[in-house]
Amino acid sequence: MNKWRCNVCGYIHEGDKPPAECPICGVGPEDFVVVKELAAEQQLAVKRWKCTVCDYVHTGDTPPDSCPLCGVGSELFVLLLDEAVKLTREAVAEAGPETANSALDKISYGLYIVTSIKDNTINGQCCNTVFQVTSNPLRVSICLNKNNLTHEYVVASGVFAVSMLGSDQTDAVRRFGYQSGRNVDKFAGIEYIFGKNGCPILKDCLAYIEAKVLPDKTVDIGTHTLFIADVTSGRMVANAEALTYSLYRRSKR
Known part of the structure; x- marks a missing residue:
């Protein structure tokens, strides 16, 4: 039985x-x-490239020609240096932006569907940068x-509205994150309800x-x-x- 990897x-x-x-x-x-079976030492040498715009991670000897999530070119990918080191003064002295990219990759993210409306037309996208900023007043931030x-x-x-996804809703990531609303109707065949502010909310959201x-x-x-907003x-x-970015990545393997 072979293993096949999506490019x-x-x-x-x-x-x-x-x-x-x-x-x-x-x-x-x-x-x-x-996917050819590699020796253990070769597997460790596989490179990972992170898109600096949307955080998509690509595995390969070189970055992709364009990001499948946000469409930017290979020049906006950075190499993740995954080698673990013992934390010493020397290791801190040698650290820089290149090694920081791998550290940032350990920050935990969720995956959400952010929707909005314009001239009675709706659209939505997958977003991993949604977080609460204050409790009183109740405010959140999104970054698009x-x-x-x-x-x-x-x-x-x-x-805008934010629909939180469950761990089994990776199909929503594919629908709202891998294509543009300029080319397709992302809500075709999807059950949703209009919220009080007119933005669509996925009926099967968490x-x-x-x-x-x-x-x-x-x-x-x-x-x-970076949008700051009152809830x-x-x-x-x-x-x-809840569906997290880490869980989503593991589901792709």
């Missing part, structure tokens, strides 16, 4: 032939290659790439919140915009394990 997202499939469709990113069998359509909608309407952006607290951080509504929907 787009890194998903590993076991079988005599590649799958008809990648369960993670949806590409066909032509984008799968046989300026090139994304959802960013345009949030800027225009000043509102929980959701609705929020209103505070324009005076919005921050331009280069490739992205206006929200509710727990299901009691289950």
Whole structure:
């Protein structure tokens, strides 16, 4: 039995032939290659490249020509230096931005679907940068790439909703994270409900919140915009394990 690796997202499939469709990113069998069994020392030498825009991690000798999540070129990928070291004064002295990338890769992230509305049109995207910033008042922050359509909608309407995903909802990551709303209707065939602020909420989400952006607290951080927003509504929907970025990565192997 062979192991087949998806060239787009890194998903590993076991079988005599590649799958008809990648369960993670949806590409066909032509984008799968046989994974050759490597010696232990060779496996340790496999390089990992991290997209500095969306945090996608690619495995290979070189970075991909373009990121399958956000579309940026190979020049915006950095090599993750995964060698573990004993923490000494010398190790601290030798550390720098290159070694910091691997450290940042250990930060725990969730995976969420952020949605918004503009001119009665809806869109949504997968986002791993959603976090609470204060409890009183109740505020959250999201960070979106300026090139994304959802960013345009949030800027225009000043509102958004966040649908939290369960651990078994990796298909939502594929739908909302691997394609653009400029080319496809991401909500086709998806059950959703409009929230109080007009943004769609996935019916099978783990929980959701609705929020209103505070324009005076919005921050331009280069490739992205950091939106600070007041939480206006929200509710727990299901009691289950949340989908994290780490869990999602493991599901691709």
